[in-house]
Amino acid sequence: MSSTEPACPCGRLDAKRRPVPFAQCCGRYLGHFDATPAPDAGSLMRSRYSAFVREDAPYLLATWHPSTRPPQVDFEPGLKWLGLEVRMHRVTGGQRAEVEFVARSRLAGRAHRLHERSRFAQEQGRWFYVDGDLL
Incomplete structure (x- = not known):
């Protein structure tokens, strides 16, 4: 990864344990x-x-399952995301899966952790976030 290619915020590493550039990681999906x-x-x-x-x-919103999608997504002003740790990813059925993760953030000088087991569903070849349980 060159210095002009920012690392992906998700923290994915390549086989040599180097950060994967955003454009080659999550950027290809977001864009x-x-x-x-x-x-x-x-x-x-x-x-x-x-x-x-x-x-x-x-x-x-595009990746949120229509059955649970909110009308809009609001972002907390001043929230800084600090890192992601994916702890588990498993298929729970033919077109269903769960992902357990911890996302760290900071707001107004205070550290926060979001520990969730999220549920996903695949429909017509696309995965969607359905909902999750805080752990």
Whole structure:
């Protein structure tokens, strides 16, 4: 990765344990959702984290399952996302999966952790975030 290519916010590393550039990681999904959907629930989860970091509401709404999608996504002013740890990714059925993650953030000088087990569904070749349980 050259110094002109920013690392992906999701923290994915390549085989040599180097940060993967945004354009080669989540950027290909955020910038091209219609043509390049995330291939699995784990990749969708990572790309949604990157979308939160970049405050990309259209991507978040497009990847939210219609049955649970809110009318809009609001971002907390001053919130800084600090990192993502994906702890588990498993297929739970033919077109269903779960991803457990911890996302760290800071707001007004205070650290926060979001620990969630998210559920995803695949429909017509695309994965969607359905909902999640805080852990």
